Amino acid sequence: MNEHIVKSYEDELNTLTAETARMGGLTEAAVADSLDAVLKRDRALAEQIIGRDERLDVLEADIERKSIRLIALRQPMANDLRRTVAAMKIAMNLERCGDLAKNIAKRTLILADVEPVSPLTRSIERMGRLVAGRLKDVLDAYTASDVDRAIQVWTRDDEVDEHYNSLFRELLTYMMGDPRTITACAHLLFVAKNLERIGDHATNIAEIVHYEITGQEMVSAERPKTDDLRP
């Protein structure tokens, strides 16, 4: 009987981790697709991403409910508690990434109606690939419980900032040079900001994975500070 309880408790924990990993895969796909949509001005894909987002919301609510239930009924200790809280927090970060991908998709619909600003497309693409890669890497770290990989994502947070800063300047230069591009550039400014925020969520997830595995907080002072100034 006791073993049955222990077994079912481990099952619950494993299910929680698996659901979070699966939500990670769906989010990764949403982010990659939103980047494709904005680069190719693909309305159909954008509409599809917008429609798919609700599933991420439902998954997040489900993971949260299961985590709280597990904490309340199973009273997990140490490692298991960290694992449960990690699933809940990673799901929250993924849900926000999904919202940001949806927002990029919505802006794609607007951008598809205006004149493209082609030279900027390459800069958006570079930044987007970098951010999508970080999200992939940190989800690899999570599913493989690979703390070194999580640390790698975390320490390279400033690369995204550099891309964002240079894209911000590039966008402003375009706007000043040709005021007809202002509407498109204003939306691309938010696309860039959304990508940067997805990168921040990847950093958050890296911290959560690190804490889950080691029980130690990462010290933000050690990381080149990345918060929202990047003017």
Added chain:
Amino acid sequence: MNEHIVKSYEDELNTLTAETARMGGLTEAAVADSLDAVLKRDRALAEQIIGRDERLDVLEADIERKSIRLIALRQPMANDLRRTVAAMKIAMNLERCGDLAKNIAKRTLILADVEPVSPLTRSIERMGRLVAGRLKDVLDAYTASDVDRAIQVWTRDDEVDEHYNSLFRELLTYMMGDPRTITACAHLLFVAKNLERIGDHATNIAEIVHYEITGQEMVSAERPKTDDLRP
């Protein structure tokens, strides 16, 4: 002995609610101050807000830790569980509002170096007062456990969107009319976006308070949809 345990459990719950309410007060002040700083181009106030943000991060981490501990050790049921989870989630939303206020403060430092775009100040002020008022109202609803007030905040979510949309158009018009304002306007675009996101967090908190008190989810379909498109 048993009564002692019950008493101390209630104490823990009350402390959690009080700390969350207090964090609410500090966040409300940070948001109101960040608005003043940007409107008055007040660098000293902006620097102060940036310095104060860490306290909100610490409070949030503390409330989260206490909530999880309470769920694990006390196994609260029904109302008490909702109350505990509500404190944790409200603290998360407040921490994000604090980050957004800090970001407005950082942009204030940049805006103080460039030519002011005076006519826009009034629009930013109107939107800012509206958003600060919503945050105040929802925190009133939380501390008074007033579900009607929470519903009021929730149903009037679209007012912020209308302000944001009109401000977005106004900013683009300025940029087009006078390209020298582009840098200032780009930062004001993000200030407006930050205010709108603080408004979204107030809406989230309204949903959490409603669920805490009634045990019922609010149906988003009933609310004029407010997500991030507002182009």
